[in-house]
Amino acid sequence: MADILDDESAMLRACELASCCEPVDRAFNVGAVLTSAAGEVLATGFSRELEGNTHAEECCFIKLEKEGRLAEARGGTMFSSMEPCSVRLSGKRPCTDRCLEAGVARVVLAIEEPANFVTCEGVARLRAGGLTVVRWEDERCAAMAAAANAHLAAEPAGTPAPAVAPASREAPAAGPDAAPGAAASAGTE
Numbered sequence: 001m002a003d004i005l006d007d008e009s010a011m012l013r014a015c016e017l018a019s020c021c022e023p024v025d026r027a028f029n030v031g032a033v034l035t036s037a038a039g040e041v042l043a044t045g046f047s048r049e050l051e052g053n054t055h056a057e058e059c060c061f062i063k064l065e066k067e068g069r070l071a072e073a074r075g076g077t078m079f080s081s082m083e084p085c086s087v088r089l090s091g092k093r094p095c096t097d098r099c100l101e102a103g104v105a106r107v108v109l110a111i112e113e114p115a116n117f118v119t120c121e122g123v124a125r126l127r128a129g130g131l132t133v134v135r136w137e138d139e140r141c142a143a144m145a146a147a148a149n150a151h152l153a154a155e156p157a158g159t160p161a162p163a164v165a166p167a168s169r170e171a172p173a174a175g176p177d178a179a180p181g182a183a184a185s186a187g188t189e
């Protein structure tokens, strides 16, 4: 029998799931719980839980789809520790689109997507699609959702990451004791 969760419990579960993610350099850690209109848990997910650099919300939909139960998401609620993405650098289908297509009625989120990688318009697009979007005002959830992404804290907000890392840009050892040969080879790219 599936769990019936109230909003608070579902949101908490989503935020807990965010801490299950394996941190990687260039992606957020997010947890998600998808419930039916009656509050029954249909699926849960977290970032990269499934193969293929998957997102938390995406994992929920993939699992439900595999069981042939995607229709049960209609009228339901997606609880996510972070605003569903509206654009993916990989070109994969954004979670916002998946929520719209599945007929989810409501999205409840703990925090907005920080602008580390792209400008997220998830909330705006969901609302434009007729969904109710609720920012869950709970300090504990917000703190959990943010803490799951502590590995990205060093990324300057709004600065797009360079497409190619300047791997050979290591500063040559400065000072008089640097070998002349090393200085020459580390010079131009």
Ligand SMILES: [Zn+2]
Pocket: 055, 056, 057, 058, 084, 085, 094, 095, 096
């Ligand atoms: Zn996503």
